[in-house]
Amino acid sequence: MSRRSKSAPNDGLLPSPDDPCPCGRTKYAACCGRYHAGALAPDAEALMRSRYSGYVLQLEPYLLSTWHPNTRPTSLGLSADGTRWLGLEIKRTESATPDTAIVEFVARYKVGGRAHRMHETSRFVREGGCWCYVEGDMHAAPRTAEQE
Ligand SMILES: [Zn+2]
Numbered sequence: 001m002s003r004r005s006k007s008a009p010n011d012g013l014l015p016s017p018d019d020p021c022p023c024g025r026t027k028y029a030a031c032c033g034r035y036h037a038g039a040l041a042p043d044a045e046a047l048m049r050s051r052y053s054g055y056v057l058q059l060e061p062y063l064l065s066t067w068h069p070n071t072r073p074t075s076l077g078l079s080a081d082g083t084r085w086l087g088l089e090i091k092r093t094e095s096a097t098p099d100t101a102i103v104e105f106v107a108r109y110k111v112g113g114r115a116h117r118m119h120e121t122s123r124f125v126r127e128g129g130c131w132c133y134v135e136g137d138m139h140a141a142p143r144t145a146e147q148e
């Protein structure tokens with residue numbers, strides 16, 4: 001990863017338009033690629049998927065821009081943490097009002113050769129037409145796949 005240029009740090013990681021989207025739904029250009037390029041996600045699930053793909057592709061500016069200002073960290077340090085994302089499964093989506101939603105998901109990943117799963121229910125709100133991530137509740141501490 002040391003050869004990435006400063007002006008366009010993620011160009012080397014972005015999939016081709018016809019590649020499968022990291023979120024697993026369809027081709028990248030027809031899925032999360034649209035939102036990474038600036039289109040507004042139409043609903044919380046689309047935003048959730050595009051944020052998962054953003055983690056896969058280490059699109060830190062995208063992740064921060066889709067994070068609610070009240071809960072947004074200053075940085076994520078994605079390239080240094082060694083996480084390899086393996087897949088996303090959306091379990092449940094609920095909208096209590098037109099501008100709030102929760103998305104329950106399981107994301108699988110590996111760190112240092114060990115498999116983990118993250119089971120989280122995330123809260124999203126729509127402000128000014130843009131969906132953004134507020135915060136999430138973990139369902140259980142991450143466990144290794146061997147323990148399941
Ligand atoms: Zn996608």
